[in-house]
Amino acid sequence: MRVVAIGVGGAGGRIVDALHEDDSTREASYLAGGSVLETDRGALAALDAVSEEDRHHFGHSGFGGDADSPRERIEALAEDDHVEMRRAVDSAITSDAAAIIVIAGVGGATGSVIAPKLTDALQRIYDRPVYAVSVLPATHEEVPPENPARAIAAFESAANAQLVFDNDAWVDDRNDVEDVTDGLNAELAMRLGALFSAGEAVTAESVGQRVVDASEVISTLDEGGLATIGFARQPLGTDGDDGSLLDRARELVGMDETTVDEVESIKAVETTLRQATNGRLTFDCPRDAARSGLLVVSGPPEWLHQTAVSDGQSWLADEIGSVQLRTGDNPMPGGDELTILVLLGGIRGAPRIKEIQAATD
Numbered sequence: 216m217r218v219v220a221i222g223v224g225g226a227g228g229r230i231v232d233a234l235h236e237d238d239s240t241r242e243a244s245y246l247a248g249g250s251v252l253e254t255d256r257g258a259l260a261a262l263d264a265v266s267e268e269d270r271h272h273f274g275h276s277g278f279g280g281d282a283d284s285p286r287e288r289i290e291a292l293a294e295d296d297h298v299e300m301r302r303a304v305d306s307a308i309t310s311d312a313a314a315i316i317v318i319a320g321v322g323g324a325t326g327s328v329i330a331p332k333l334t335d336a337l338q339r340i341y342d343r344p345v346y347a348v349s350v351l352p353a354t355h356e357e358v359p360p361e362n363p364a365r366a367i368a369a370f371e372s373a374a375n376a377q378l379v380f381d382n383d384a385w386v387d388d389r390n391d392v393e394d395v396t397d398g399l400n401a402e403l404a405m406r407l408g409a410l411f412s413a414g415e416a417v418t419a420e421s422v423g424q425r426v427v428d429a430s431e432v433i434s435t436l437d438e439g440g441l442a443t444i445g446f447a448r449q450p451l452g453t454d455g456d457d458g459s460l461l462d463r464a465r466e467l468v469g470m471d472e473t474t475v476d477e478v479e480s481i482k483a484v485e486t487t488l489r490q491a492t493n494g495r496l497t498f499d500c501p502r503d504a505a506r507s508g509l510l511v512v513s514g515p516p517e518w519l520h521q522t523a524v525s526d527g528q529s530w531l532a533d534e535i536g537s538v539q540l541r542t543g544d545n546p547m548p549g550g551d552e553l554t555i556l557v558l559l560g561g562i563r564g565a566p567r568i569k570e571i572q573a574a575t576d
């Protein structure tokens with residue numbers, strides 16, 4: 216599924232940069248374009264992969280200079296420059312993109328004010344879904360509580376859904392977020408990349424038996440609310456001293472290079488799926504809070520036995536208690552790992568969000 220990524224503010228810009236990096240490592244590109252809007256010239260200049268023409272500085276109108284808080288200043292700027300901002304990103308939005316994603320750290324003033332307004336403006340013009348990627352601040356950061364609270368609420372009405380990344384789940388409270396942003400952004404970009412590149416097959420051999428196309432991702436996110444991504448990988452090439460899983464599986468079937476035993480495949484999918492679902496999600500929430508789900512199993516075609524995939528689907532359906540579960544496989548000919556991506560959508564009433572909203576009461 217091809218997407219255009221629009222980053223707003225410091226976090227938004229760096230995450231678009233990381234998506235470009237991730238996209239360049241994939242066999243089939245999912246990033247149709249990337250654009251960044253930022254008030255801080257230094258942060259714009261520090262980006263690597265975003266082209267010069269896709270970096271847009273705003274805030275030069277001088278409005279908001281006498282505002283009481285950074286948030287009020289950005290609100291005044293947004294009022295003055297909103298048409299200019301929307302036009303600035305228009306050129307990145309190409310017709311081959313099935314969706315637009317607007318990315319921001321919602322703890323800051325720029326991201327929390329501008330990104331929901333931009334989402335609303337894009338939603339009015341383009342006839343394709345506009346998703347927010349909201350990065351929540353870690354609890355040990357000192358951010359004005361109204362920034363995340365108001366941004367989450369504004370995205371709820373402006374975006375088709377919010378894919379959430381919670382820094383709190385990923386940053387140790389002894390660390391400053393700014394010291395670990397490269398790792399956080401690479402992780403988020405890898406998970407978004409795994410979601411959007413599923414189904415972007417490059418060869419006939421890599422077309423799955425149950426292909427995940429753009430409409431499956433869109434339908435999963437159609438439940439609105441929040442979404443979170445789980446991910447796990449299992450190397451098939453090395454398995455400690457016992458020889459590789461791949462080798463052992465091939466031995467079981469008489470050294471046939473292209474066949475993998477069904478039982479071995481079922482076990483590998485099950486273990487990896489449990490890690491993806493019960494391990495760290497981009498945003499932690501009770502698994503049964505989801506109203507929709509998407510399971511994507513990727514790996515060498517000989518490992519993607521239909522029984523293994525459908526057993527995995529049954530396990531996940533039980534775990535999340537959702538009837539709206541879509542499943543697909545994504546064959547990677549010649550690959551040496553099995554990866555599982557779980558997208559949970561339609562999440563509402565998550566404890567972490569209630570906490571953020573309560574902080575402003």
Ligand SMILES: Nc1nc2c(ncn2[C@@H]2O[C@H](COP(=O)(O)OP(=O)(O)OP(=O)(O)O)[C@@H](O)[C@H]2O)c(=O)[nH]1
Nearest residue numbers: 224225226229320322323324325326352353396399
């Ligand atoms: N995951 C991640 N989080 C970040 C990154 N940079 C900042 N953050 C988070 O996002 C919040 C907002 O920071 P920025 O994006 O720099 O702020 P901004 O939107 O530019 O807004 P102002 O600088 O306040 O005008 C911070 O409080 C952090 O929680 C990043 O590169 N990755």
